[in-house]
Amino acid sequence: MEKLVDKQLSDTGTSEEDAVQIKPQRIKLKLKPKSPFSLNxxxxxxxxxxxxxxYLxxxxxxxEDDKDxxxxxGNLLATTMQNITSNFRLGFGSFVDKVVMPYVSTVPQKLKEPCTGCAPPYGFKNHMPLSLNTEEFERQVKAASVSGNLDAPEGGFDAIMQAIVCHVSHCHVLDGHLIVCQ
Known part of the structure; x- marks a missing residue:
């Protein structure tokens, strides 16, 4: 094993670039197959x-009851997080399911209103990019409409992938379901 980057740990840091929280930071390691190696x-x-x-x-x-x-x-979480850091951002996104069978009913009327008073189904929506405004988080969660799906298979991993790939602070939703990343 060769330590390529081995900076000392730091107690402070306001960004990923200047805080050192793990040591060593980078190593080069050559192993023989099936040979154990301990790394401290x-x-x-x-x-x-x-x-x-x-929050996805x-x-x-x-x-619906969990949404309420x-x-x-949101505010309780922000208050608690202030004990850990003053630099806390909160965001909110949602998913229903893939808009194809067998995830949702593809009957045209069910695509418009899958259940009484429900919004059309969608794969992923970014309701609120990462923000310091926790009151906005509460408003966005309350305003988000529920929808319907068939509940047998689940397509939530697609939404997780969208949230990760799109860097949710730079996502835009077009036509209710198409995700555009900058």
Missing amino acids: VEFRQAVDYPVDLY MDLSKSM KLAAL
Whole structure:
């Protein structure tokens, strides 16, 4: 094993670039097949390190009561996170399911209104990019409409992939379901 980058741990850091929380940072390792190797690492959480929390929620009809609980949780979560860092951002996205069989009914009327009072189904929506505004989080969660799906298979991993790939602070939704990343 060769340590390529081995900076000392730091107690502070306001960005990923200047906080050193794990040591060593980069190694080069050559192993023989089936040979065990022990690697000792050191870790220390930097004070006031930025924390981003993007809450991705299933907004199918069966989750309607959970949506109401989440709306109230935003401010409590922000207050609690202030004990850890002053640099906390919160975001919100949702998914229902893939808009194809067998995930949702493809009967034309069910695509418009899958259940009484429900919005059309969609794969992923970015309702709120990462932000310091926790009151906006509560408003966005309350305003998000539930939809319907068939609940046998689940397509939530597509929404997780969209949230990761699109860097949710730079996502835009067109036509209710098409994701555009900058």
